[in-house]
Structures are given as C-alpha cells and as structure tokens.
Amino acid sequence: MRQILLPPVLLALCLMAIAGTHYFLKDNYILVQGSFKFVGYGLILVGISLPIWGARLFRHYKTNIIPYKNPDRMVTSGPFQFSRNPMYLGMFILLIGVAISYGNIMGFIFPIIYFSVAHFWYIPFEEEKMLDAFGDEFLTYKTKVRRWL
Secondary structure (H helix, E strand, O other): OOOOOOHHHHHHHHHHHHHHHHHHOOOOOEOOOHHHHHHHHHHHHHHHHHHHHHHHHHHHOOOOOOOOOOOOOOOOOHHHHOOOOHHHHHHHHHHHHHHHHHOEHHHHHHHHHHHHHHHHHHHHHHHHHHHHHHOHHHHHHHHHOOOOO
C-alpha cells in the first residue's frame, strides 16, 4: 500500500482538498483574512524549499528517495541536522501555508491528516528500514535529532 500512496501523492490530494474546501465553502468558515495571508505565502516558500533541499542531498549522496525501497546511505547533513524528516516537515509546512493563504478553517483539516499519516504510517516504516540498514549508527542519530523539529 505504501507503494501506491507515496507522500507526494498524498500531498497533492491534500492540496486539492484544501482548494476544494475553499471553492465549495468560499463564504463560510473564513478564519484568515487580510495581510496575515502573507504568512501563508512565506510558509509555502519554506515548505517547498525543505523537500527540494533534502532531495538534492539524496542525489548528492547517491541514495534513493523512494520511501518503500531500502536506503543506500544515511544522510545527516543539511536539514537532516535538525529534523530526521525534513521532507515530510516541508510538505506539512507547505500545507499549513496553503491553508492559511486560502483562509478557510476547513482547509486546516488536511495538514492534520497529512501529519498523522506521515507520523504514524510513513515514518515508522522508514525508520524501521533505517534501523535494519544502519543499526547503531541510526540509533545514535535518532537520539541526537528529533523526528520533526
């Protein structure tokens, strides 16, 4: 099942759902208005940057980025110094930014859904693969760097 619903696919579904709630509930449930929406735009930029930075590091270290495949190398530099999952963190921040920029309170459901799926389904699966592949090295990294922030 993880092969079918890759994190970017879930991200795209959540983005479409946020836009859909805004379209169908346009005049109802407005939470954010005015210049505060610019905070959302800033979060969108951060949310896009983290996964791109992480993906570039994966390419630099020649390790795969596909979550259900076995890891080739452990990447601990760049954003991986402050988060074990900066790509998921970035996608979550992106969703929050989009929800803020649309301003509809119902749109905030989808970042919560994304976070929950990542936290309870994707990440434990990936961390198990990391533990199998890297053993004590991963355990040491895990004690030094938090899962999210």
